[in-house]
Amino acid sequence: MKTVIKNVLLGSVAGLAMVGTAAAADLPVKAKAAEYVKICSTYGAGFYYIPGSDTCLKIGGFVQTDYYYQDYSYLDSYDYQDSYFLARGALRVDARTQTEYGTLRSYFEYRLTYGGSGSDFSESTGSNLDKAYIQFAGFTFGKVQSFFDYYADNNIWGIDSIAISSDTNAIVAAYTADFGNGFTATISVEDDSARAQGVDFDPNGGNTESDIPALVGNINYEGEWGGFQVSGMVRQLDSDYYGWSSGDDVGWAVLGGVKFNLPTFGEGDTLYIEANYADGAPNYTGINGGYSSIDQVYDLYYNPVSGQLEAAKAWTIAAELTHFFSPNVYGVVFGNYGEADLPTNTTMPSYNLFNVGGSLNWTPVKGLLFVAQYTYGETSYDSPVLDGKGDLTSNSDNNQVLLSVRRTF
Structure with a gap:
């Protein structure tokens, strides 16, 4: 046993x-x-350590589909589509490493978009490197939101929506100094080719671009009540263009913006107000961001009387209010007013415009957003102009309705 x-x-x-x-x-x-799968909590949710390194990586993106309806008062119906659709997919990669000089960060967002615009009856796929930059010890190198911009059409939705303020990405070499207590200042050298609007009435069909990049500076403050920013930009204008002389060799722009946090009205509520003025740089104001104008405002205009290129002047003031009805439902109202002061004896008269719009936004579950947005714009000219129908008109307008859905991951 x-x-x-x-x-x-x-x-x-x-x-x-x-x-x-x-x-x-x-x-x-x-x-x-x-x-x-070790989680990196240093930089917030979604970051993981790359195996064998001290670099934290976050991969995300979004898929979005937009459904548009539009109407132009100054075009025949066969010159544009009443409705059109766009689909976009985006990949975002964010890598950060803590160093003795602070965080070393590299980031890029790559987008693919399929569809056609309101005036392009064909459909195709386009690619766009929206952002790609490196940040280290206060320096920023690469493609980012221009340091001139502030509000940058914060809650205006859509792949093909209007712009009511200064809102452009640029390749920059910048340095930001942090003074503490919410104050920073940035000096930036920027390639502003995307904002160059060229010369009106160019017989050679060309476009102007500055020989040197734009110089941008700003002072920014962020606090509990909100924040503000003042910005300035100076750039060269092409003074020797196809033999034309120019009376204006320098373009410049200034911006002043303020943001108010409004927790009394609702958690997350904000109000933005921004004003822009430009001389020889209209694309720094948002004056060209709507669809109601028959023509764009150019940097320079040829005056046949003086025989010189003369700079256009423009200014805008824009505002946007966001209100949360509940944590999952919020509304946005936005608008701007602007004036374009064009040189006399040119192909276009001076004009003023405004854009107004609003949206209702619903997030039924985390990462999923439905948007319904309407925008109206109108332009009034100092003297009648020819529209796309061949008629003289003193004003033109545009309506746009957008239904959109986005899944962010």
């Missing part, structure tokens, strides 16, 4: 040893798996 009990006990011990050995063999695999 003792022998039987002894054999049973020995068998049990051996069995436990085998189980222990198997468990020990599994441990390295589990440890490696745990290391591979």
Whole structure:
């Protein structure tokens, strides 16, 4: 009997040893798996350590589909589509490493968009590197939102929506100084080719671009009540263009914006107000961001009387209010007013315009957003102009209705 009990006990011990050995063999695999998905909490949710490094990585993006209806008063119906659709997918990659000089960050967002615009009856796929930059020790190198911009059409929705303020990405080399207590200042050298609007009435069909980049500076403040920013920009205008002389060699722009946090009205409520003025740089104001104008405002105009290129002047004031009816439902109202002061004896008269709009936004679950937005714009000219129908008109307008859905991950 003792022998039987002894054999049973020995068998049990051996069995436990085998189980222990198997468990020990599994441990390295589990440890490696745990290391591979190790969470990096330093920079917020969604970051993980790249295996074998101290770099934290976050991968995300979004998929969005827009459905548009539009109407132009100054075009024949066969010159544009009443309705059109756009689909976009975007990939975002954010890598950060803590160093003795602070955070080393690299970021890019790549977008693919399929569809056609309101005036393009064909459909195609377009790609766009929306942002790609490196930040280190206060320096920023790459493609980012221009440091001139502030409000940047914060809650105006849509792949093909209007712009009511200064809102453009640019390739920059910038330095930002942090003075503490919410104050920063930035000096930035920027390629503003995307904002160059060229010369009106160019017989050679060309476009002007500055030989040197734009110089941008700003002072920014962010606090509990909100914030503000003042910005300035100076750029070269092409003074020797196809033999034309120019009386204006320098373009410049200034911006002043303020943001108010309004928790009394609703958690997350904000109000933005921004004003822009430009001389020889209208695309720094948002004057060209709507669809109600028959023509764009150019940097320079040829005056046949003086025989010189003369700079256009423009200014806008824009506002946007966001209100949360509930944590999952919020509304936005926005608008702007602007004036374009064009040189006399040119192809276009001076004019003023306004855009107004609003949207209702619903997030039924985290990461999913439905948007219904309406925008109206109107332009009034100092003297009649020819519209797309061949008629003289003193004003023109545009309506746009947008239904959109986005899944962010």
